[in-house]
Amino acid sequence: MQVTETLAEGLKHEFQISVPAADLDAKAGARLVDLKDKVRLNGFRPGKVPVSHLKKVYGKSVMAETVEQTIRDTNSQIFTERGFRLATEPKVTMPTEEKAVDDILTGKSDLTYTVSIEVVPAIQLADFKTFSVEKPVVEVTDADVDEAVKRIADQNRGYAAKAEDAKAETGDRVTINFKGSIDGTPFEGGAGEGIQVVIGAGQFIPGFEEQLVGIGANETRLLKVAFPKNYASEKLAGQPAEFDTTATAIEAPQDTVIDDEFAKSLGLESLDKLKEAAGERLKAEFAGATRQRVKRTLLDRLDETHRFEAPPSLVNEEFQLMWNSIKAEMESSNKTFADENTTEEAAQEEYRKIADRRVRLGLVLSEIGEKNKITVTDDEVSRAVIERARSMPGREKEVWDYYRNNANALAQLRAPIYEDKVVDFILELANVTEKKVTREELLKEEDDEKSAA
Numbered sequence: 001m002q003v004t005e006t007l008a009e010g011l012k013h014e015f016q017i018s019v020p021a022a023d024l025d026a027k028a029g030a031r032l033v034d035l036k037d038k039v040r041l042n043g044f045r046p047g048k049v050p051v052s053h054l055k056k057v058y059g060k061s062v063m064a065e066t067v068e069q070t071i072r073d074t075n076s077q078i079f080t081e082r083g084f085r086l087a088t089e090p091k092v093t094m095p096t097e098e099k100a101v102d103d104i105l106t107g108k109s110d111l112t113y114t115v116s117i118e119v120v121p122a123i124q125l126a127d128f129k130t131f132s133v134e135k136p137v138v139e140v141t142d143a144d145v146d147e148a149v150k151r152i153a154d155q156n157r158g159y160a161a162k163a164e165d166a167k168a169e170t171g172d173r174v175t176i177n178f179k180g181s182i183d184g185t186p187f188e189g190g191a192g193e194g195i196q197v198v199i200g201a202g203q204f205i206p207g208f209e210e211q212l213v214g215i216g217a218n219e220t221r222l223l224k225v226a227f228p229k230n231y232a233s234e235k236l237a238g239q240p241a242e243f244d245t246t247a248t249a250i251e252a253p254q255d256t257v258i259d260d261e262f263a264k265s266l267g268l269e270s271l272d273k274l275k276e277a278a279g280e281r282l283k284a285e286f287a288g289a290t291r292q293r294v295k296r297t298l299l300d301r302l303d304e305t306h307r308f309e310a311p312p313s314l315v316n317e318e319f320q321l322m323w324n325s326i327k328a329e330m331e332s333s334n335k336t337f338a339d340e341n342t343t344e345e346a347a348q349e350e351y352r353k354i355a356d357r358r359v360r361l362g363l364v365l366s367e368i369g370e371k372n373k374i375t376v377t378d379d380e381v382s383r384a385v386i387e388r389a390r391s392m393p394g395r396e397k398e399v400w401d402y403y404r405n406n407a408n409a410l411a412q413l414r415a416p417i418y419e420d421k422v423v424d425f426i427l428e429l430a431n432v433t434e435k436k437v438t439r440e441e442l443l444k445e446e447d448d449e450k451s452a453a
Contacts, residue, residue, distance in 0.1 A: 003078060011087065011119050011311050015078060019070055019111040021104075028066040028107070032058065060105045067104065067111055075115055085120040087311035118311050123367045126305040131430035133301070135294050136437040138286045140279050144439060148278040153258050156266065159251035168215045168250050170200040175249040176212070178223075182241050189233075190241070194248070205231075208243070220246045230332035289442050295423055298430070302364055303357055310359040319348075319355035326351065365422045374425055376418045384413050 001023065007014035032054045055062075075090055094113045095101060103109040159173045168174050174197050180190030199209045207225040215221055223243040231237040256262060263274040326347070330336070337344050368374070389399040403410050 001074065003074075006114070007116070011121060011309060012116070013084070013119065014114060014116045016114050017074055017078075017112070019074065021107050021110050024063065024066055024070065024104075024111055025107045027070065028059070028063045029055075031062050031066060035062070063105045063107065070111065071113065071115075078115075079117070084117065087118045087120050088313050091116040118313050120311060120363060121308050123306065123308065123364060125364070125367060125371070126302075128426045128429040129431075131298070131301050131426070133294055133297050133427065133430050133432045135432050135434050136290055136442050137434045138290070138437060138439050138442050140282045140286065144282055145275050145279045148282055149258060149275060152266070152274070152278065153256040153262065156262075157256045158254045160254050162250045162252050164217065166216070166250055166252075168199060168212055168247065169252075170213060171198070171253055173198050173251040173253070174212050174215065174247050175251075176245050176247050178243045178245040180241050180243045182236075182239050187236065187241075190243075212245075212247070215247045215250075217247055217250050220244065228332050230328060286439070286442060293442070294427070294432075298423060298426060299361055302361055302426075306360060306364045308360065310356050310363065314359045315352070315355050318358050319352050322351050322355060323348065365419055368425065369418060369422045372425060374418070374421050376414050376421065380417055381410065381414050384417060385410075388413070 001020070002018040004016045005013065006016050029051070032051050035054060035058065071092060075092075078084075079086065079090075092113055092115050094111075095104070100109070104111050162172070176195050176197060177193045178191065178195070180187060197203060197209060197212065199212050201209070203209070205225055205227055208223055211221065211223045211225075223245050224240070225243070226240045227233075227236045227238060229238040258271065260270045263269070263271045266274065268274045268277060337347055340347070342350075385400060385403045388403070389396040392399055403413065
């Protein structure tokens with residue numbers, strides 16, 4: 001076997017490999033001998049088929065399998081000897097001319113092919129004991145709890161019928177019957193009766209609720225709207241539609257008395273228990289925001305201390321995923337790059353930087369996990385699936401079956417668990433100090449991070 005490196009440019013390598021026909025013939029011959037005791041051919045007793053006859057019958061197919069296995073084994077040997085970690089699947093280029101292929105399969109010529117690869121660079125990990133990370137801490141106050149309880153009351157407020165001649169306003173609940181059509185033709189799922197709509201809640205497609213402002217009980221209006229371009233139904237996405245709508249009742253929101261009775265209506269023993277539950281929810285909310293802040297700070301530190309060339313193909317793949325999502329989102333909202341005070345070229349450059357960062361951080365986290373034997377157990381993944389199923393009441397079995405039968409979805413569930421475990425490992429080594437901040441400061445930081453992401 002002869003191996004010649006024909007390209008070594010950054011992370012890209014290419015090799016030309018030549019495997020003598022005699023080597024292939026020996027491997028194929030051994031495979032035919034192995035088949036001798038397994039195949040059944042008319043006219044021959046089991047195990048008595050001459051190898052020469054087997055070669056006539058199965059020669060080309062066995063040689064094709066031999067060539068395929070030889071390429072896999074040879075490539076693996078080349079990469080292992082050179083200490084290469086592949087960023088992507090190797091690209092193998094073989095002769096395609098019919099005569100050249102036939103000569104290889106019949107043992108008349110050597111197997112010659114090229115293999116192109118892109119590798120992961122060697123990563124020198126930083127000393128995580130030198131990292132300093134500030135952890136923002138928020139104390140839940142009585143005022144925070146009271147505000148949370150008020151929000152719960154607002155979400156559970158009752159409604160009372162307005163005067164007979166009253167008109168609907170933003171915040172009112174309107175009960176409607178409607179029939180939708182596109183170009184005068186009714187469409188599936190476009191009709192409803194006794195549907196309650198809170199004006200301004202954003203429950204319906206854009207423009208629908210706003211046109212109910214000013215409507216009175218038993219009044220009929222023709223509402224003209226357009227389905228969003230990213231609407232779930234492809235048949236309706238982006239289509240202009242009309243809804244013949246009649247309001248059957250107009251109700252105004254009522255102030256909720258926050259007391260023990262209100263708490264009991266929510267299934268709690270008393271107002272104190274409601275406040276206790278609200279406080280616990282706030283603690284969890286603040287803890288989540290703190291975790292995101294600490295994680296973002298740590299990832300920034302990893303980014304600063306691990307500068308290397310990321311595999312271009314991985315960066316381009318990550319960029320394309322983000323860019324396609326951005327373009328679809330802008331199209332659905334009818335926005336342009338000018339609306340964002342930028343140009344398409346500048347936006348692409350910015351998102352390529354983000355893609356580069358994501359790929360590098362992914363490789364760094366993977367390197368840390370691998371060197372420190374950090375793994376995600378099947379039990380941890382199962383718990384994540386159970387939590388996801390619990391978040392969709394009534395569809396638990398559907399969710400469970402989806403993940404059980406979808407390896408890619410399961411991998412996507414495993415990835416953030418792995419990332420969090422690596423982050424926790426680094427934080428155990430880093431110097432973490434706490435800093436008391438206000439709720440507003442913490443949540444503002446979280447909003448800033450979302451804007452920057």
